[in-house]
Amino acid sequence: MTYQQPPPPPQGTPYPGKPPKRLRPHDPLAVALGNASLLGLGYFLIRRWIFGLLGLAGTAALLVLMYQRKDLAYQFGLLGWGLLQVLHGLYLATRPPVRKASIPKRIVAAVVTLAVVAAGVVLKRGADDVAGEVTAARRAGDCTKVVQAQDKVWFGDRLVAGQDMDRGDSDVETCGRIDTAKGNLTAATGLTDVRSLQQAYVVLGPIASDPRQQATAGAVMDRFVKDLQAMEPCGQITMTAWLRTRTLSKNLLDRANAVVPRIEPNALLACADGYASRENWVTARATYQRLVATYPKAKQTARARAGLAKATLAIELENVRSLVQGGSYCESPAKYSGAKPYRRGFNPAIFLGDGSQYADQLPAAWSIDDPYRATIVVCTEAAGMGAAVQTCPYVPESNPYGGEISYVTFRKVTVPAKVYELRTGRLVLNTVVTMSGEACPYRIDNISTEEESVTPSNAQVQAAFRPLVVRP
Incomplete structure (x- = not known):
């Protein structure tokens, strides 16, 4: 048996296979x-x-x-x-x-x-x-508004403008450091704390070099300059002393240094005057001296020199009084520049030392205790014996006719003395004062030696010490 393909369909009849894919139209x-x-x-x-x-x-x-x-x-x-x-x-x-x-x-x-x-x-x-908003607040120097504006940032802002938002974050961080410096500066002016001032400058140093932060950092510095000028004088000069020692940075941090020459002379003078009014002469003198040395051509310098001289005299006088009262002046002579010079004529004196008991026999005007009114200081040593005046026999009072006869020689009184000019503290005279007096009294209480000193009268003591007090 044989086979063959079926005959083709008549013309116009659809093909009996799979239909073709239909293409969708696109726009x-x-x-x-x-x-x-x-x-x-x-x-x-x-x-x-x-x-x-x-x-x-x-x-x-x-x-x-x-x-x-x-x-x-x-x-x-x-x-x-x-x-x-x-x-x-x-x-x-x-x-x-x-x-x-x-x-x-x-x-x-x-x-x-x-x-x-x-x-x-x-x-x-x-x-x-x-x-x-952040930029405007930063340019206005208002850190509070910078932070408030940046707080509005959300995810969408960071998505479409990340760099701008990061700059805002940086501004907020910088404002935080500026606020720290501001607090340090406030503590510095309020508490006269130099360490806080140093810390503030350390914090502001990098910020002051940022061109974007000139207004924000500048606002803090401007506030500090105002607070500095409003400080009490002694606190102010503590701040200005540090400011003068810092190396200029050639930026906005130098604004405070710019006002120092204008405010410091008045502050130094006022502070020194305050110490002087409280008789704190050492600190007053140091402050006057600082004004004279730092601003020799300032108008306040003339008053400072006068105050310096006054303080120096007060310190010298206090030192001399301490030495006199402590009995150590003769070991460490010191000057009081306010005293009158050792000159011809009468010179009030302070008598010190072991021989000063004779000062009680001098006129009150000759021997004084206050260095403020004295011209010289007479330092005396223990009284000794000089030339013989007279030798006298003595018998016991209980047996005047049968007792043993003792002979006593009476000698002049000698007192070694050094005279110091109080104005300069220098030795102007080194001498021995010799005094005559009454010899051979009728009765002697106790004969223990063969030599005794005479007993000078007030007139004889005055005559002996006159060349020291009344300069010829």
Whole structure:
């Protein structure tokens, strides 16, 4: 048996095989608009699911990189990615031979794309507004408003303007350090704390060199300059002393140094006068001296020199009084420049030493205790015996006729004396004062030696000491 193919069907009869695949018509404009949304919408409209998911994944990856890297290049990359999807979508949509405009698809694509674009514009506008507020507050030197403006930042702002938001974060961090320096400066002026002042300058040093922070740091320095000028004088000169020792940095930190020459002379004078009024002469003299040495041509210097002289005299007088009262002046002679010079005529004296008991027999005007009124200091040693005056016999009073006769020689009194000019503290006379007196009294209480001193009268004591007190 043999077989053959069936005869072909009559002309016009459909072929009895599998029908050909029907191609769907695409709308290239709808696809382009959809892909312009960066969401792969155009691909989904033509049922290219893989490309749509890849478009979404690429957009998501670029957004993550934009947020993390804060680089403008990724923003341009995102735009390029959208353009690539638009071109690729057009390519895919124009390949089928059948094209058909789809108004609903175009509307959907346009609405989604416009929504994405509008969201991006709103985000960018909001981020620019926040960045503008931060910048304006920083330029106004108002750190409080800088922090308030930066607190408005949210995820969307960091996504579309990461660099600007990071700069805002940096401004907030800098303002925190400025606030720390401000607190240190407030403590420095309020408590006269030089250490706080040093710490403030350490904190402000790097900030003062930042061109973006001139207003914020400058506001703090301007406030410090005002507080410095309002300080009480002695506290003020403590601050200005440190400011004068710091090396100028040629930036806004030098603003305080600029006012020092203007305010310090008055402060030094007022502080020194205050110490002088409380009789703290050592500190007063040091402060007057600082004014004279630092500002020799200032108008306040004349008063400072007068105050310096007064304080010096007061210190010298206090020192001499201490030495006199302690009985150590003769071992350490000191000067009191306010005393009158040792001159011809009468010179009031202070008598010190073992021989000063004879000062009680001198006129009150000759022997005084106050160095303020004295001209000389007479330092005496223990009285000794000089030349013999007379030798007299003595018998015991109990047996005047049968007792043993004792002979006693009476000698003049000698007192070694050194005279110091109080004005200069120098030795002007080194002598021995010799005094005559009454010899051979009728009765002697006890004869223990063969020599006795005469007993000088007031007139004889005065005659002996007169050459010391009344300079010929």
